[in-house]
Amino acid sequence: MIQGNVQRGSASSKIEIRGLSKVYNGRNGETIALQNTDLSIMENEFVCVVGPSGCGKTTLLNIIGGLEEATSGSVKVDGVEVKGPGKERGVVFQQYALFPWKTVLKNIEFGLKLRGLNKQERLERAEHYLELVGLKDFAHAYPKELSGGMKQRVAIARAYAVEPEVLLMDEPFGALDAQTRAQLQEELLKTWQKEKKTCFFITHDVEEAVILAQRVIIMSARPGRIKEIIDVDIPYPRDQSTKLDERFVRIKNEIWSKVYQEYLEVSK
Structure with missing residues (x-):
């Protein structure tokens, strides 16, 4: 388990996020979507991001993808600062957009x-x-x-x-039924193991995050920050039977309890 914002920084990092903040200005004043976020993602790593609605998950993905500009801080892919969309980054949204x-x-x-x-x-x-x-x-x-x-x-x-070298996925299975979702989780893992992309995957489903990811990033309630990062020390290949594993249940419950605390903060 890794506490806090700074982790795994090294020369082999694929994505380096440093001091990232995003502020939206609207009719009701400023909304801080992200605040002083630091994160390192390794080459070929699969990370999932969970947290309450409005915690900045999609904003973070959009900035990595070059679809939005940060208010401050930087995102670098292979040491090159992101200034807009690039062919080394592919995006999959919940809406199919075919x-x-x-x-x-x-x-x-x-x-x-x-x-x-x-x-x-x-x-x-x-x-x-x-x-x-x-x-x-x-x-x-x-x-x-x-x-x-x-x-x-x-x-x-x-x-x-x-x-692309980096695949950014924003709740791609969120609108699907449970059986189809489970099938696509397994297919995605098989494809990732063959293709070895760096995957940044947003989900509201803690169980989905644990079955897919090597690390699960827990975002705090707004303003969005990285509250904690949990290592998922379960070997691949994984399938639906993995969900019965004692380690899986333990990690899922640990993450869910932390995410639920953030949901409680939002509802106050």
Whole structure:
């Protein structure tokens, strides 16, 4: 277990966040979404972020992704400060954001076309990642013909296809039923173990965080800060049977008790 904000800083860090703060100015004055946040994420590491609504989880992801600017502090990927979106960072949101008029294959090829890959390269790479997420037989289907879980697999395949070094995921399974969610958790872990991306995954589900992550980051109630970081010392590969493991139950309960305290702070 690692207490506080500063941890694992080293030359091998993939993402370095230092002194990060974000303040929004609205009709009711200032809202501090993030305050003086420090975090190091290693190359190929899988981290999950949990915490009450409004604690700055999505704001932190958006700043890492270059979709929002910080008020102060910095985010560096491989030592280069983030100034906007970049091809080394892919994002998967809860909403699938697929083009309804394009087939599954063409949805995945879209980002590859923007990268300048030729037709044959686009096809080969799109087919590879479709197979990786188990949708090879649906290459020529349209999004309206897919279930929610299948659409999310397409979104994940599309993010992987452009081969980012960092994958940022904002509650990608949050709208899915429990069975589909469990299936996609296992598939994501298998894909991550094959592809070895650095994954930054936001979830409200503590159990999901523990099954996926090497470390779970607990955010405090607003203003958002890193309250604590918990190491998940359970070896991979993991599957749904892992949830019965005594260590899993212990870690889940420890994290949940800390997250619940933050929910209580919000409700005061």
